[in-house]
Amino acid sequence: MTGHYGSGKTELAINFAICSRLAGSKVALIDLDIANPYFRSRERAPLLAAKDIDLISNAYDCDITADLPALSSRIGKYIMAEDYQSVVDVGGNDSGARILNQYMATLKNIDSCILMVVNTYRPETDDAPKIIEMARSIEAEIGWKIHGIVNNSNLLEATRFGHITDSVKLLEQVSALTGIPVVANCCKREFYDELTCYSAAAFPIDLFMRPKWLDS
Numbered sequence: 001m002t003g004h005y006g007s008g009k010t011e012l013a014i015n016f017a018i019c020s021r022l023a024g025s026k027v028a029l030i031d032l033d034i035a036n037p038y039f040r041s042r043e044r045a046p047l048l049a050a051k052d053i054d055l056i057s058n059a060y061d062c063d064i065t066a067d068l069p070a071l072s073s074r075i076g077k078y079i080m081a082e083d084y085q086s087v088v089d090v091g092g093n094d095s096g097a098r099i100l101n102q103y104m105a106t107l108k109n110i111d112s113c114i115l116m117v118v119n120t121y122r123p124e125t126d127d128a129p130k131i132i133e134m135a136r137s138i139e140a141e142i143g144w145k146i147h148g149i150v151n152n153s154n155l156l157e158a159t160r161f162g163h164i165t166d167s168v169k170l171l172e173q174v175s176a177l178t179g180i181p182v183v184a185n186c187c188k189r190e191f192y193d194e195l196t197c198y199s200a201a202a203f204p205i206d207l208f209m210r211p212k213w214l215d216s
Contacts, residue, residue: 001150002100002138003117004124005092008152009033010041012117012186013089015205017053025085028078031057032099033091041089044208054078079106093134094141104142113147114138115183120153120167131174148183149175151200156210161191168198 001009001016010033017029029048031041041048042057049055056074078086090097100107107114116135118125125131135146153167164187171182184203187195195202 001088001115001117002090002097002146003092003150004119004122004134005096006122007092007117007119007125008154008186009092009117010089011205011207011209012150012152013087014041014044014048014208015203017048017085017087018051020085020087021051021053026054026083027052028054028056028081028084028086030075030078030086030088031055032075032088033096041209047208054084076103076106079103079112080110094137097138097141100142104144108144114142114144115148115150116146116180117150117152118171120151120170121155121163128170128174128177131171132178135174135178135180146180148181150184150186150203151182152186152205154186154188159188161194164191164195168200 001013003009013029017027021027029041033040040057042055045055056078078084079088088100090100116138118131118134120126120131125134135149139145149171151164151167151171153164153171155163164185168182168185174180175182182200184201185195185198186203186205189204189206192202192204
């Protein structure tokens with residue numbers, strides 16, 4: 001999962017990991033976000049443990065070292081493990097994606113894909129040229145193509161169905177210009193049935209990362 005800062009990569013990674021575990025897969029969530037000290041998947045370690053999802057982040061696996069950019073040697077093992085569905089939560093923009101370079105030789109030789117998460121209501125990705133520039137900068141950094149776009153466009157609790165349909169139109173335009181398919185449209189669960197008529201899969205998500213005090 002790559003994309004711009006604040007696109008919802010971590011929220012999506014957690015939801016996808018939980019969905020994969022419920023489907024019966026053994027799942028590892030690999031937190032490679034060492035660029036941003038906020039909203040990281042390792043902050044939800046108890047939740048992931050309760051759902052029987054392996055969390056791999058830094059080398060020390062204790063709270064006091066959570067901010068140290070010391071990657072665990074277990075990351076490569078989980079990426080290559082054929083019996084695991086490994087979800088990799090990468091830092092934002094091309095600078096955050098740079099960390100993937102040390103794993104690219106492996107990723108290119110296994111069943112893997114690079115997904116770019118986009119929220120069209122973020123100022124960095126609110127039109128087609130900006131989204132395309134973001135995609136190309138990530139591809140240039142890692143030396144590999146983006147395989148799919150995940151539409152995670154939202155305005156948090158203010159999101160209405162029309163916001164999502166407007167974002168679908170914009171990202172279909174981006175797909176036509178780049179050849180990168182839109183593989184999923186994320187949504188609140190209340191919008192799921194209405195969103196299934198589009199070609200990309202509808203993917204309902206729950207909010208695990210947003211602290212409740214932000215809504216007060």
